[in-house]
Amino acid sequence: MTRLLSKPWQLVFFGWLWLVAVVPVQAQREYFNWYFGDSAAISFVAPSPQASVLFDGHLKFPQGVASMSDGSGRFQFASDGYRVWDHTGRPMPGSNVSQTLHRYLYNSRQVMAVPAPGSPSRYYVFASQREFYANEFPVSGNTPVFLPYVVVDMNTRTGLGSIVAHDSLQIPLGLVQRVSVPSGLGCNWAAVRHANGRDLWLVGITREGHYLSWLLNTSGVAPVPVVSSFARLSSIDGILKASPDGRMLALFLNATDGRSMRPEGRLELANFDAATGQVGNVQPLPTRFRGNRYPPSSNGSTTTTLTRLTGLEFSPDGSRLYADSAGAYPLQYNLLAGTPQAIDASRTPIRPVGATPGPISYPTDMKLGPDGRIYLTYGTNSVSCITIPNALGQACGLQTGALGLQSRSAGTGTLPLSTNDLNLPPVVVGSAGSIAAGSGCAGTPILFLSSLSPFVTATSYAWDFGDPASGALNSGAGQAPGHIYQQGGTYTVTVRVTALSGLQYTATQTVQVLTSPVVVLGPAVRAVCRGQAVTLDPGAQPAGVTVSWQDGSTQPTLVVRQPGLYTVHVTNAAGCSSTASTRVEWLPTSPASLGNDTTICLTNAYELRPRGAQLPGTTYRWQDGSTAASLLVQRAGRYELATTTPAGCTESASVTIINGNCPQVYPNVIVPSVITPNGDDQNEYFVIKNLSTNNWQLEVYNRWGRQVYQKKDYDNTWNASGQPNGVYFYLLHNDATGQQYKGQVEVIR
Secondary structure (H helix, E strand, O other): OOHHHHOHHHHOOOOOEEOOOOOOOOOOOOOOEEEEEEOEEEEOOOOOOOOEEOOOOOOEEOOOOEEEEOOOOOEEEEEOOOOEEEOOOOEOOOOOOOOOHHHHOOOOOOEEEEEOOOOOOEEEEEEOEOOOOOOOOOOOOOOOOEEEEEEEEOOOHHHOOEEEEEEEEEOOOOOOOHHHOOOEEOEOOEEEEOOOOOOEEEEEEEOOOEEEEEEEEOOEEOOOOEEEEOOOOOOOOEEEEEOOOOOEEEEEEEEEOOOOOOEEEEEEEEEEOOOOOOEEEEEEEEEEEEOOOOOOOOOOOOOOOEOOOOOEEEOOOOOEEEEOOOOOOOEEEEOOOOOHHHHHHOOEEOOEOOOOOOOOOOOOEEEEOOOOOEEEEOOOOEEEEEOOOOOOHHHHOEEEEEEEOOOOEOOOOOOOOOEOOOOOOOEEOOOOOOOOOOEEEOOOEEEOOOEEOOOOOEEEEEEEOOOHHHHHHHEEEOOOOEEEOOOOEEEEEEEEEEEOOOOEEEEEEEEEEEOOOOOOOOOOEEEEOOOOOEEEOOOOOOOOOEEEEOOOOOOOOEEEOOOEEEEEEEEOOOOOEEEEEEEEEEOOOOOOOOOOOEEEOOOOOEEEOOOOOOOOOOEEEEOOOOOOOOEEEOOOEEEEEEEEOOOOOEEEEEEEEEEOOOOOOOOOOEOOOEEOOOOOOOOOOOOOEOOOOOOEEEEEEOOOOOEEEEEOOOOOOOOOOOOOOEEEEEEEEEOOOOOEEEEEEEEOO
């Protein structure tokens, strides 16, 4: 009997994964509002599954209650197993759930409500106590036990709802003894998600120890339950809980010892097959719970006698089991310990964080919330909380008085029952985009932002964005991938999440991708000739689009004449935008510059040539039609040149040539070839005759090239003073006219 407990339960980790988009996706929030006790209420709706206290409760539920909301978290109705009240606090029309129920004599958790599979507006309300008067249901005498239920339709009475059908579940003959006649089930209902992820198993246990599983699907409730029988003590007011993954059941039996007739309780664990509804491998834990509401000791410690339990709950990952009375504090069992004996020995009293040990109020119930925490009620005006229920021992963090109910109170009532998975689907895929349409635009990133709930530990995510044309980009990983769809249309996104347990969950959702405007400005770089006007056009657009250029202008086209980066944004009527950019650059040119206007002596021809580096292959055209790279000018006038590069870029330039600054001609200039500076006053000086101006400079060099004389504005006064006889070379030049004379002169004394 220990094989199942020592292996598979050590591997059971489960939870829900919410993949929530940038635009919120409505989750299944049917169990996000808890109304209970003396007008008390807790909500987990906004903005995320985090508990807050509501103060709009007006009904009192001294024991069990069903509290149901719609998929978006709007409260719909509540029931105590006798009547059903709408959200205004008024009884719904139609038959009551039960006509008697004997003031919940045998079962303090006598009612459960669940959504009807495949019908978002319909709900079932089941009672777990027998309806044995014949005025409502067909039961009488020794007939089999009938357990009543009704169907609520919220599409009636303008959304207030009404009871539209009533029926009952029959416990088969032979499974109940006569002592069961006044009681019905020996515990509350447990609703377990079917392996197909849609249907439900409604699981109960008779006082004789038979597990019964009724299938609830889109066709209704199966008339015959799946029966799993195991010998055990007779029980009333037991507590039955299913693990969040639906693979395990925990049952607390409140019974009577056959010999001592003393109250005795025990915990048992079992496997549940969510595909077949069968219960197997039932294993009781050794320790017995004796006595009724055993008072806590003065110092808050546990006693050797464990009291009767009033609450039971699994941790979100199924690794821990909590039972809510052991003297003063709730108990934690480590379900990964192995054998039933080891699990029993792992029992640990959980003390409040930061609290001084001492007596606390007697607990009345505990329940796992959508936020992954376990909430405990003690009949007072506050609610306690186990903040990290997956953690082992004191690390789970019991906080007393976590929520204050003010003038309300939990009273003697229990918290609302729910399905084992709180009706939260394993995976919800959501995409970003328009809030109204739930869509995105082609060409822009659509984000899939995921947020893990505390109910699961995921090891990997595998995404298929339904866009095979994107090639390798069609796959993604991680909690928050994104994808860009290049074309509008409807795509199916699939995500496969692998949990720590090895289980895989797959979900799909369609994404509507709106068509974005097609905007084309041409190539990324547009090279044009300097000064050339370029008209940028985003292309033909349908009516209703808006155009915006980078400079803020909104005309359909933009004419540019300067280089730079130009960007256009086009938005269509659906709100989808496309952006395109192009860079305008100037092509290189061959400069045609001929310099400034020039006055020059045209005695000899003057060459005009473009200044600056010329590109290979450049062609030239002068004003006279010539095509050479240069032009010889022989007369004054205006000259023009056009250069054209191989790319076709042309530059033009012109220059005016003025004939002038020609040097003065001195045809009678006489330069001596010999001077005789011997003091006889004859031919003493180097005298140049017939020079009419004094703008001449004389330089004299000896035969070794050494300058021996230099005189600006030469005045015929050189006589080779200090120089030996010999031949000397002279240079006579006029800087103003550029005219010069040179030759040699001999000095003889």
